[in-house]
Amino acid sequence: MTEHMQQFVRLPQQPPQKRGVVERREDFGEIYREFDQAGAAAQASRCSQCGIPFCQIHCPLGNNIPDWLKLSAEGRLEEAYEISAATNTFPEICGRICPQDRLCEGNCVIEKGFESVTIGAVERFITDTAFEQGWVRPIRPRRERAQSIGIIGAGPAGLAAAEALRRQGYQVHVYDRHDRMGGLLIYGIPGFKLEKPIVERRRLWLEDGGIQFHLNQDIGGALSFEALRGRHDAVLIATGVYKAREIAAPGSGLHGIVPALDYLIASNRKGLGDDVPDYDSGLLNAAGKRVVVIGGGDTAMDCVRTAIRQDAASVTCLYRRDRANMPGSMREVTNAIDEGIEFTWLAAPEAFLGDDHVTGVRAVRMHLGLADASGRQIVEPVAGSSFTVEADLVIKALGFDPEDLPGAFNEPGLALTRWGTLKVGSKDFMTALPGVFAAGDIVRGASLVVWAIKDGRDAAAAMHQYLEQSASFATAAE
Template sequence: MTEHMQQFVRLAQQPPEKRAAVERREDFGEIYRDFDPKDAAAQASRCSQCGIPFCQVHCPLGNNIPDWLKLSAEGRLEEAYEISAATNTFPEICGRICPQDRLCEGNCVIEKGFESVTIGAVERYITDTAFENGWVRPIRPRRERAQSVGIIGAGPAGLAAAEALRRKGYQVHVHDRHDRVGGLLIYGIPGFKLEKEIVARRRAWLEDGGIHFHLNDDIGGALSFAELRARYDAVLVATGVYKAREIDVPGSRLDGVVPALDYLIASNRKGLGDAVLDYDSGALNAAGKRVVVIGGGDTAMDCVRTAIRQDAAAVTCLYRRDRANMPGSAREVANAIDEGVEFTWLSAPEAFVGAGRVSAVKAVRMHLGLADASGRQTVEPIAGSEFTIEADLVIKALGFDPEDLPGAFNEPGLALTRWGTLKVNSKSFMTALPGVFAAGDIVRGASLVVWAIKDGRDAADAMHAYLETAAARPDGALATAAE
C-alpha cells in the first residue's frame, strides 16, 4: 500500500495498458485494459496534493479529485468511491469518455515537466471496483414524497436529475423516444470508448432505486405534452440536441453523404444485436469503402475509428484547421492515427461529386488567418489549391443543433433563444411554462457529457426548491416564468 503522496518525483506517468492498434481495430471493445490495483494506487500517489487543486477547479462537476486520489493511494477505495460519487452521478462513465486532457488532467500542476496524474483512469478504476465489491448501493430515500416528477430524455442530463430527485424521495418517471436508456451514451458513443454494459449497469441501478422508465414514448404525438404535464407536479425537458448541422455545398444530397449520428446509431444498434436495414444494405456501413469524414471534433473521431473497425478500404478525416486547433480530444486524435486514419488538415470541402451517388470530395487547402472576436483564428481558402479525394461514403460530423421542440411538442409556450435552445431562468432552470424545467444540451447547446451531468444535478436542486415551496402553498402551485 502506498503511504505517501507527491510520488511524481520518482514515479513516471503510467496509464493502464492500451491494447495494440492492430488488435483493437478488430473489435469494438474498450481500448484500455483494467488498471492493476497496485499500479492504480501508485499512479494515484503521484498527486501533489497542491494547495489550489486546478484539476478540481477545471472539472465542471467540481469533483474532489485530490481527496479520492489520496484515499486510492492509501487503498481506501470504498471511501474514495463515496467521495467520487458525492459529486458525480456517473464517475465510471466520465472516467472513460471525458476529455481529461482538456479538463482535469490538462490543468494538473505537475503536468509541465512530470506529466499529469492519470485522473480519468483512476476515477474509472474506483467505481468499477465499487461495483465489483457491492459498494454501489441502490438509492433508498429517507422518506417518500407524494409529489411526482416527469423527465423527458434518458440521456446523461435526464438521468443525473432523476437520480438526484429520487434521492430526495420524489416519484420519478423518465420518458424517452428510444428503446433503451442512455441517449447518446448508448447510441452515439462507440463501444471502444464506452462499452454498453456500463450504461446498462447504471440503468439497472436506477431502476432498483425506484426510478421508472417509459421507453418508445412519442412525446407530442401519441402522448401529448399537455397530458404529460398534467401527470406530474413538475417536468424536466432534457432531450439533448440531435439535429445534424448541414454543409451548404453542391452534392450534399447525394446518396452516400450521411450525417454522423445516423452512421453511429446504425453501428451501435448493430453491435447491440438489433436488425439494422441501412447497415445490412451498406448504406450506413463502411466495409470496403473509401470513407471521408468532415469535421474535427469528438464525433468525427468516433466516426473515423468506427469506420476503421468496419474494415473500410481507407479512412480520411478532412478538417479545415490544423491539428493544434482541432476541437476534439488530443488523445482521440492520437488513437485514430495509431489505428490507421489519415488526416488531411487545413482543408475544407467545396463539393461532393457523383452521378446520383457520391464518388469523390472536391476540397480546397485553407490558411489560418487573423483571430476573430472569440480569439480563434479565422480560416481562408488558398486560391488554386483545389484537390480531390475519392470517396464512397462521406460522413458529415459538423456538430448538432436543437430540434424544434415547441413544434414537436405542440407547445408554443416553450420560449426559445436565438440559437434555438430552450430559454430558461438562469437560476431556477424553469422555462416560460410554470413547473416546466429544462437542462443539458437543449439549454446549453451541444456540449460534453460531464456538463450535462452538472446541469441535470443543478436542475434537480432547483426543481426540489420549487416543489417544496409549491407543497407549502394552499393551492399547491408556484409560477415563475423564465427570464
C-alpha cells in the first residue's frame, strides 16, 4: 500500500462532469465529459485497497479493480490498462454502460458514509487513454491453428468469445443477421450511453487481429445451419434474445403501440445515417407525440431518454412497482428525471384506448404486498383506482424472450429449457449437438452486457478444451 491510496478520508467522490440538461437533450452524444489524468488519478486514489475487495467479488468478470485503481492513482496507466484488459474484453464499454451502482460501486466498502469510488468512470478513462496512446495492440496469436470456428451473433457474447479464441490461434468467423457488428451495442443502446464510434473502434481492432465478419447472414435461410456446421470444426451460438414480451390487455394491437427494440433500432439506425422508412413516417419517431413507456428496466430508461431527445410533447414512464424496486440502474433513472421524464410509479396498464390508433392508456394503481419466493414484493391492483394517461405512442419495454432457434435454424436437435433458452452443459457450454456450443442471453436469458462477456469468454475456454481433446483423439487414431 502506498501514500497514493485511501484518500477517501479527504477527497470527496467526484464523477466526471455531466453536460447540462438543456444541451444534452439536443443530441445523442454521451452525457458525461471525460476525466483528465489528474482527476482520474485523484478519484482512483480514494480506493481503500481493502483486504476483501467486494467490488471485484460483485463484478461478473472478477475484474482486478483494486489493482488497476492503484496503478491509475500512481500514473501507471499502461500497466493499469493491461490489468483491466486481462479480464475484460471491452472495459471501455462496460465502463460506460454497466450498472455500476448495482455491481462494483454498489458494493464498494467506503460507499456507506464516504460514497463509492467512481470505478466505471476510471475504467472508461484507462482504456480510452490506451487507445489514444496506441497501447491497445492487435491480437497476434503465438501460433496459427488450422481449426476453424463459426460464431453466430456479433453481440458482446459472440465478440468476447471471438477475441479469446483468436488469441489461441483459431480461424474465427463471426456471422450476424445485421449489416453491422455489435448487436445491441450498436443498435439497442442509445448514443447518449455509448457512442457508436466506440463500438466501431473495437470492430477495426478485431478485424486487424484476423477475425472475419460475415454480415447480413440469414442463418437457417439462405445459409443453412447444417451448411454452416460443415464449414467449421466448432460452432458457437450467441444470438441473444430479441423477442419482445407482449402485454395481455384489451387494445394491445392498436396502431401506435410498438416494441421497445424496434423503436431503439430505428433511432440508432437514423443516427448512423441509414434510411429508416418507419422513422420517417412517424411510426417509430416520438417527435411531437405524447409518449408512454411501459416498464422499469434499463431498456425502458433508454426509450424514455430517446423520446425526449426526439422532441416528444411529453414522456411518461409507467412502472408497476416503486422507484426503490426498479430493476434498472438508479443512475439512469436519475438521469431520466433530470431530463424531464415523468414517472408514474405503482401503476400498470389495464387497457389501451382508441379506435384504429392508440389515444391513451388506462392504468390501475398497484400496491406492494408480501415478498414472493424470489424475495421481491408481489404487486396487487388497488380496486377502483383506474386512471387514464393520454398517449399517441406507447412503447412496450417489458423485457425479451428467446426466439425459436430450433425452428429458425431448422435444427430440431437443439434442445431447449422450459424458458425457451438453449440447453447447454453446466460446465462445457455444449448444446445437445456435438461441437455446437451456446453462450450469452440465448442461454442465460435477457441479462447485462457484462454477463454476456463473461459467458463468451467462458464458452471460448470450453471450446478450446474440446478442440484440443478432439485433436488429441484424431492424432491417437492415426
